[in-house]
Amino acid sequence: MNIVIVDDNPVNLMVIEKIVKSAGYKQCIKLPSAIELLELLNAGTGEGPKVPVDLILLDMMMPVMDGLQACRSIQEDEVLRDIPIIIVTAMGDSNLLADAMEAGAVDYVMKPINKVELIARIRVALRLKLEKDWHKENEARIRSELDLAKQVQSSVLSLPLRKERLDISASYHPSFELAGDLYSWYPIDSNRHGIILLDMMGHGISSSLVCMFISSVMQDTITRFVQPETVIAELNRYMNQLNRNASVSYYFTAIYLVIDTHHKTIEYVNAGHPPGILMEANKSTILLDTGSCAVGFFEQMDIEKGMLSYEDDMRLFLYTDGLLEAIEQEDEDEVETLVGTLEACEPQELVDIMDILLPVEIRDQQEDDICMVMLRAH
Secondary structure, three states: OOEEEEOOOHHHHHHHHHHHHHOOOOOEEEEOOHHHHHHHHOOOOOOOOOOOOOEEEEEOOOOOOOHHHHHHHHHOOOOOOOOOEEEEEOOOOHHHHHHHHHHOOOEEEEOOOOHHHHHHHHHHHHHHHHHHHHHHHHHHHHHHHHHHHHHHHHHOOOOOEEOOOEEEEEEEEOOOOOOOEEEEEEEOOOOEEEEEEEEEOOOHHHHHHHHHHHHHHHHHHHHHHOOHHHHHHHHHHHHHHHHHOOOOOOOEEEEEEEEEOOOOEEEEEEEEOOOEEEEOOOOOOEEEOOEEOOEOOOOOOOOOOEEEEOOOOEEEEEEOHHHHHHOOOOOOOHHHHHHHHHHHOOOOOHHHHHHHHOOHHHHOOOOOOEEEEEEEEO
16 A cells, blocks of 8 residues: 655655554655656556555645645546545645645645544545445446446347348447347248347346346247247246246337248237338338237237238338437327338438438437337348
8 A cells, every 4th residue: 555745845754654654554655746746646648657556645835836736637637536635734724725625635634743633534535545446346347247248138139131032130229238129030931030129118237137038038939939929928928927026017018020921921919019110112101000018017918910911122110119209309290200201211221221210419319229120021
């Protein structure tokens, strides 16, 4: 543990050093000026001090640079600003002491120095630094774990699909490190694919964990049961199992569909989710809004399956309500606005469509996760 003592008076340096060492703090660094202190700390470089520094005992009145200026310089360096500074001064001016505290000092001691008082204030300052260091290390550990969780969450999202008669792609813009939207698609046989987009209630760690739980059972559920009404009922069973032992009941909205590129049919269930949008050239736009309530609300669900057929060059858009919130305009229906914008877009890649729907300035101000999935049948 290193304590740096800064004073332009050699006698003061010696006296303070003796007091500090008598209290058991043997590692002391004595400096005669604030300039040398800043050099030791590498202030302004962002590199950190040349040697570890745990506490600074700083004289207020010194030539060239006083303690007040030194405090301000230290506070301007993000790497140094958590080092506690105790001002040691003969100046009894309360305004000056207030300026020093505002500049970054954590405490002060008046000269002539009272040994008991100085030691007590040193111990308090070091205790606070220890607690602050613990919180910083804990935050760094949590940040590292969140980054890992984010990577794991991203890894379960399906990759773009490019096949002879079907393309599937997604655009995802989470508003938090860990988000509550999830999309997946799985081959059922050579002609059929099961596709799901869901939006879990809430954000952050808890919603992400529930998402990962649902993701862990998704593939088996979809490939085993296939039919939309059965898949949604099975996912509802899993959610009720989870909610049974949870202090908070979770739910999610979802739209799940099975597309058959041979028979050109779509079977789907919309579980409380914003309606999917089916578009074909020279045909009216169709909204996929048949289904049920959100998954996880009730143990038993009344589920109605929707069925559609399509011709060649079909586009189908699935999205979460974060997109509707982002394009919301007063006195306008968000779904109608979205449909109008999509109809005006020539068939193109999803990334280009999202750039039209969500300019960067809107995307950066979002308060909810935004996700859109596009299916194109050839």
